[in-house]
Amino acid sequence: RFKPDTKTASGLFLPTSATSATLPEATVIAVGPGLPDRSGKLVAPSVSAGDRVLLPSWGGNSIKVGEEEYFLFKDSDILAKIKE
DSSP, X not given: OXXXXXXXXXXXXXXXXXXXXXXSEEEOOOOOSOEEOTTSOEEOOSOOTTOEEEOOSSOOEEEEETTEXXXXXXXXXXXXXXXX
């Protein structure tokens, strides 16, 4: 997940109350092989590493590796891919 900027492009500093919440978007770091459907056929994930995605504000599992915090989401929990 991304943390909002504390300074605007024009140089204005934003108050902590406006920047304390994380944005509901993230960059995909890694994906698994997919999940089997009802017939047992493997269905590939809809995202790949490097994609920017929109996430729900709830759910996901948080894990910490060293100093970094990561969030795990199911493919079905991802709301949208962000194309720039």
